[in-house]
Amino acid sequence: MARIAIDMDGVMADTTQQYIDWYAARYGVQVDKTSLNGKPETTGFPLDGVVRQFLYTPGFFRTKPVIPGSQEVIKALNEQHEVYIVSAAMEFPQSLSEKLAWLQDHFPFIGWQQIVFCGHKRIVDADYMIDDHVKNLSTFKGEPLLFTAPHNMNVQEYKRVNTWEEVGALLLAGN
Template sequence: MARIAIDMDGVMADSTQQYINWYANRYGVTVAKESLLGKPETTGFPLDGVVRQFLYEPNFFRTKPVIAGAQEVIKALQEKHEVFIVSAAMEFPLSLAEKLAWLEEHFPFISWHNIVFCGYKHIVAADYLIDDHVKNLSTFKGEPLMFTAPHNVNVQEFKRVNTWEEVGALLL
């Protein structure tokens, strides 16, 4: 049985789609996900800097779409492994309560005992960390698994998983 730490934003919750949806709703312009490939997160939109402001708005974290396959694979992982959701939730004041409510709605099978909200993730002790950010994976002492997101497509120093089906094939 392995201990698996799983990030939320960009791994379970589709942050990129949420940026696109909120930008389209606010400014009437739909940005293609492909146009964001290789660009730093929250950049690549016609009005520079506005997308980062969404992170401070009510319901941004609460209404993110679930990434395809996450619910099924995480539930299956729990049957074989010790699974923890590990999410940075301190930087944006509204995110903590919204992330918890999001998890309760979309992942009701995850106990509160297995949810870790933190700042830096380097304190996490697990066998695997599934995350989309270099800053978290580079300090992890177990085996880092980079979950593909537009902002990390050019990163090559970590083992990559592109979908939840690939996570399942690797860890189930």
């Protein structure tokens, strides 16, 4: 049985789609997701700097769409492995309670003992970490798995997983 640390934002919760949806609702402009490829997170939108402000807006973390396949694969992983949801939740004041409520809604099979909200993930001790940010994977001592997101498209140094089906194929017994 492996210990698996799974990031929320950009891995379970589709942060990029949330940026796009919120931008369209507020500014009337639909941004194509592929136009964000290779650009730092929160950049690439017509009005510079406004997307970062969404991170401070109540409801942003609470209403993110679920990344397809994550619920089914994480449930299966949870049945075979020791799974922890590890999310940086200290920088944005409302994110802590919103992330917890989001997890309870979309991943009710994850118990409170399996949720770790932290500032920096260098404290995480696991066999695998699935994350979309190099800053979290660079200090990880286990096997890092980079979950594909527009902001990390040009990163080459880590084993990449593009979908939850790929995660399942890699980490679930019988696949």
